[in-house]
Amino acid sequence: xxxxxxxxxxxxxxxxxxxxxxxxxxxxxxxxxxxxxxxxxxxxxxxxxxxxxxxxxxxxxxxxxxxxxxxxxxxxxxxxxxxxxxxxxxxxxxxxxxxxxxxxxxxxxxxxxxxxxxxxxxxxxxxxxxxxxxxxxxxxxxxxxxxxxxxxxxxxxxxxxxxxxxxxxxxxxxxxxxxxxxxxxxxxxxxxxxxxxxxxxxxxxxxxxxxxxxxxxxxxxxxxxxxxxxxxxxxxxxxxxxxxxxxxxxxxxxxxxxxxxxxxxxxxxxxxxxxxxxxxxxxxxxxxx
Numbered sequence: 344x345x346x347x348x349x350x351x352x353x354x355x356x357x358x359x360x361x362x363x364x365x366x367x368x369x370x371x372x373x374x375x376x377x378x379x380x381x382x383x384x385x386x387x388x389x390x391x392x393x394x395x396x397x398x399x400x401x402x403x404x405x406x407x408x409x410x411x412x413x414x415x416x417x418x419x420x421x422x423x424x425x426x427x428x429x430x431x432x433x434x435x436x437x438x439x440x441x442x443x444x445x446x447x448x449x450x451x452x453x454x455x456x457x458x459x460x461x462x463x464x465x466x467x468x469x470x471x472x473x474x475x476x477x478x479x480x481x482x483x484x485x486x487x488x489x490x491x492x493x494x495x496x497x498x499x500x501x502x503x504x505x506x507x508x509x510x511x512x513x514x515x516x517x518x519x520x521x522x523x524x525x526x527x528x529x530x531x532x533x534x535x536x537x538x539x540x541x542x543x544x545x546x547x548x549x550x551x552x553x554x555x556x557x558x559x560x561x562x563x564x565x566x567x568x569x570x571x572x573x574x575x576x577x578x579x580x581x582x583x584x585x586x587x588x589x590x591x592x593x594x595x596x597x598x599x600x601x602x603x604x605x606x607x608x609x610x611x612x613x614x615x616x617x618x619x620x621x622x623x624x625x626x627x628x629x630x631x632x
Contacts, residue, residue: 346385346545347400349392352410352536353566355495355518361565366391369408369558376554377546385546404543408551412536413579414466426537427548428555428571429578432514433564440572442535444473444510446528447521449501454527457484458507461491461500470494473530474510481528483508495519514567534578538571 348370350362370387377385387407392400398420400406408427415421431439448454460478463470470493478485489506491497497509502523510530511519540551552571559568 346388346405346407347392347395347403348388348406348408349395349397349400350408350410351393351397352412353515353518354391354393355515357518358566362391365558365562365566368562369554372554372557373407373546373551376550376557380550401539401541404541405545406541407544407546409539410536411539412466412468413534414468414472414581416537416539416579417581418466421539423541423543424539425542425544425548426539426574426578427552429535429537429574430559430568431570431572432535432567433569434517434567435513437532439569440535441532442469443513443532444469444477444530445513445516445526446474446477446530447498447501447509447511447524447526448507449504450523450525452501452507455507456482457486459487459489459505460485461489461497461506461509463491463493463497465490468533468536469512469515469530470497470510473533474508477510477528477530478508498524534574537574537579 348366350366354362370389373387374385395403397409397411400409401411401421401424404423409424411421411424416424416426429440432442435442437443460474462474465471470491475485489500491500491506491509494509494511494515497506497511498519498521500506501509511521513529514535538551538555540546540548544551556571559570563569
């Protein structure tokens with residue numbers, strides 16, 4: 344069985360050479376640590392998988408290592424995933440093991456009391472719920488929700504005037520084309536996106552965690568990861584938002600900083616936010632239809 348490894352969450356072109364080098368170090372550590380335990384050398388992939396859609400990777404028993412957004416763990420697409428650990432980002436000025444989003448708009452755009460929101464996906468923390476939470480705290484109403492599929496695409500929406508506000512993962516911000524974009528706010532912190540594996544992976548979570556620790560000690564600085572932190576059952580929670588979003592069939596896909604596999608370039612998806620009935624209690628986005 345050919346194993347699968349990917350590090351998709353920040354796999355932008357400017358970062359890919361460093362991620363490839365990091366995988367090479369991690370691959371060596373996996374070989375070294377597994378050698379005393381396994382009679383045959385593991386068929387570890389030579390390169391990171393960048394062609395198979397994430398949802399297909401996550402469902403495959405050969406998935407050795409990948410990443411997801413914390414709230415993705417509560418979606419049907421990720422039901423076979425096991426979280427391993429979460430990274431401490433060396434470039435962020437926040438609580439270790441936490442991250443935040445920049446709230447952004449197109450430069451020169453007038454700041455109003457309402458606007459069109461562009462989000463990565465229904466289960467995105469950094470590109471979705473972070474924006475909803477900031478807007479609710481700031482008294483800004485949502486006129487329309489657009490789904491871009493990725494941070495990079497959300498920035499394009501702002502530049503083209505298709506949307507007014509977006510939330511961009513602060514760790515991915517230096518890797519993106521932010522020309523013509525200005526930061527107007529900062530979201531609350533949330534646990535960083537976890538490293539994950541398929542529950543049927545031929546290598547156990549403890550060994551992968553040890554290999555990751557060793558690789559980060561050797562090469563983590565190149566991808567701005569200082570160390571790993573443990574994950575428990577309370578680390579992540581289902582995504583919530585102060586608006587009910589009626590998503591079209593197939594619109595609840597997975598997203599990251601890189602391109603969304605199910606949205607073609609320039610494709611726009613719009614959904615209408617509906618005020619939450621009753622007392623305005625939060626509704627988990629992951630459960631919406």
